[in-house]
Amino acid sequence: MNVLNRRQALQRALLNGKNKQDAYHPFPWYESMRKDAPVSFDEENQVWSVFLYDDVKKVIGDKEVFSSYMPQQSSSIGNSIINMDPPRHTQIRSVVNKAFTPRVMKQWEPRIQEITDELIQKFQGRSEFDLVHDFSYPLPVIVITELLGVPSEHMDQFKAWSDLLVSTPKDKSEEAEKAFLEERNKCEEELAAFFAGIIEEKRNKPAQDIISILVKAEETGEKLSGEELIPFCTLLLVAGNETTTNLISNAMYSILETPEYIR
Incomplete structure (x- = not known):
């Protein structure tokens, strides 16, 4: 069920x-x-x-x-860990956890703080700025791009892919649904091909990024395959992108709407 x-x-x-x-x-x-x-x-x-x-x-x-398994889900996110049951879910989670230990995340803290400071510095001294456009929109995609080990020149395309994957048809018409599915399918094909190339690069020349850690990680002698890595990378891109933008933006909105709680 x-x-x-x-x-x-x-x-x-x-x-x-x-x-x-x-x-x-x-x-x-x-x-x-x-x-x-x-x-x-x-x-x-x-x-x-x-x-x-x-x-x-x-x-x-x-x-x-x-x-958690949904047979109707054929998208890259649908094929990821969120659509799996034990024991495979447990096996993949054990491997993935190696990339998100407190020690690994602590190593990223200075760089994330640096990115945050750089974005804030750009609108320091201005009488007005757009919180979403200038801060909460770019921050998560920059961080995720670097965490995954993706070259920075792909950041804008990364964001476009992420936004499309969480979007919905513009209306309930059959034409809008068809156009949306065609666009999303193309997006997923492009993103899968992109990650496949990145994963291959990391296999040949690993670094300290998340994809490299996952490529090298083994659990009971079993490595994650490209077919499993690609959906996880896509999930990480989407799950950490829009959610963080919304969190920062809505938190600031709530603070401004309830000034009596500002200390």
């Missing part, structure tokens, strides 16, 4: 629901769902959503009954 609590599905449900006029304040809708429909099937997206803590915990923890 596949049970998902997908952000985009919930967003669409919220926008189509009784709180459509106040999508930026979804909490009353979530409260009503917890009370009136704690387990709900979304016909449009063909997914189940669960809203109560105990139910979510059971879905996540009971691997004998619930599965």
Whole structure:
């Protein structure tokens, strides 16, 4: 049984629901769902959503009954670790964890701080600046690009690929859906080919970046294949990009909207 609590599905449900006029304040809708429909099937997206803590915990923890595998997912992200069950999920996670140990992340801290300072320096002294354009948009893609070991000249293309992979059709028409799928499929093909080239370079000349660590990592004598590395790299690009931009931007928005909490 596949049970998902997908952000985009919930967003669409919220926008189509009784709180459509106040999508930026979804909490009353979530409260009503917890009370009136704690387990709900979304016909449009063909997914189940669960809203109560105990139910979510059971879905996540009971691997004998619930599965992360979604057979309809054929995208690069869909083929990544988030769409796997044990034991393969456990094996890949064990390898991937080698690239994200506290020691490895600590080594990156000075460089991330340096990138942050450089971006802030660019708008120091200005009376106005665009937080998203000047800071929260470029920061995560620069960091992820360097973490993965991707040459900096590819940063803009990286960002374009990432944004497209998390986008949705411009409307619900069949034409818009078809155009969107064609564009996303092309994006995934280009990104897969790009990562395949980078991975091959790292196999021949490893460095201290995340892809090099993953290429060299072994768990019980088994290396990650290119077919497994590419989806993970794509996942890392997307998951760490948009989410960080939104976190920084929304955090600042919340602070400015509630000045009484500023100390």
